[in-house]
Amino acid sequence: MRRCREAADLTQRQLGEIVNYTGSLIGQIETARKVPTLEFSERVDAALGTGGLLSRLVQLVLRSQLPAWFREVAELQARATEIYSFELGMVPGLLQTQAYARAVLGAIDQRGLDDRTAVRMARQRIFDKEQPPLFWVVLSETALVQQIGGYEVMREQLAHLLALGGSPQINVQVLPFSAGAHAGMTGSFDVYRFAGDPTIVYTEGYGSAHPTASPDTVKDCSLRYDHLQAAALSLKDSAELIRRAMEDRYGEQVA
Incomplete structure (x- = not known):
C-alpha cells in the first residue's frame, strides 16, 4: 500500500482524508501493526486506482488469520x-x-x-x-x-x-x-x-x-x-x- 500511495504522490494524511480514515491508521496498516478491513481496502483501491489489488491481498491476509x-x-x-x-x-x-x-x-x-x-x-x-x-x-x-x-x-x-x-x-x-x-x-x-x-x-x-x-x-x-x-x-x-x-x-x- 505504501508504494501505491507514494506513486500517487500522497502523504498518509492526504490519503486518510480521501478515504475518510486517519493518517495514523494509514501508517499503522502500512507498517503491519494493524490489519485493514475490506471496507478500508476497497476505499483505498478506489482512491489509488489499484484495480482491487489491495482488497485481494487483504482477503488473503484475513483468511490466513483463521484457525x-x-x-x-x-x-x-x-x-x-x-x-x-x-x-x-x-x-x-x-x-x-x-x-x-x-x-x-x-x-x-x-x-x-x-x-x-x-x-x-x-x-x-x-x-x-x-x-x-x-x-x-x-x-x-x-x-x-x-x-x-x-x-x-x-x-x-x-x-x-x-x-x-x-x-x-x-x-x-x-x-x-x-x-x-x-x-x-x-x-x-x-x-x-x-x-x-x-x-x-x-x-x-x-x-x-x-x-x-x-x-x-x-x-x-x-x-x-x-x-x-x-x-x-x-x-x-x-x-x-x-x-x-x-x-x-x-x-x-x-x-
Whole structure:
C-alpha cells in the first residue's frame, strides 16, 4: 500500500482524508501493526486506482488469520450454493453485526480482537457475490433472550436480522420455547450444499471443527433440519417474534 500511495504522490494524511480514515491508521496498516478491513481496502483501491489489488491481498491476509481447523469451513461457505444452519444459543456468524461479533469473540479472549472481528465480518462478503448462496437459518428463541453485548448491541442485532429477512437469499425462522423437545437439542450444525459436489455437514466443538460428507450423517442431519423447520415459526411469525423481542426486551431503557 505504501508504494501505491507514494506513486500517487500522497502523504498518509492526504490519503486518510480521501478515504475518510486517519493518517495514523494509514501508517499503522502500512507498517503491519494493524490489519485493514475490506471496507478500508476497497476505499483505498478506489482512491489509488489499484484495480482491487489491495482488497485481494487483504482477503488473503484475513483468511490466513483463521484457525487452521476453520479455514476449510470458510472455504466451504465461500463455495456453497445453499447453506442451512441451526443455531442453539446465538445468532450465526454470517448474520452477526460487528458489535455483536465483537462481544461474542471477546467473551473469553481479548487478544487480537479487532483483527478477529474483521475476519468474521469478512466472511459475510459471500452475500455480495454475483450469485450469493441461499442461506436458511433456524434460530432457537434462546438467541433472542441471551443478552450479548448489552441492550444497544442486541437491539441493533435484532434489527439487522429483520432487515436481512427482506432478502430473497436469507431466511430466518425462530424455533420458539413452546416447541419443547426438538431435533436440534444435541447442538448447532450446518448443512452445505454445492453445485456438483457432495453435501457436507459441519459441527463445531471447542477449538475444532468436524466437517463430514458421510452419507449417513448427511441424511440424518438433513432429516433433523426438516423437523426443525417444521417445528419453527413461519418466516412472517418469526419476524414478528424478533420484532417483539427487540422492542419489548431491548427497547429504550429508562434510568
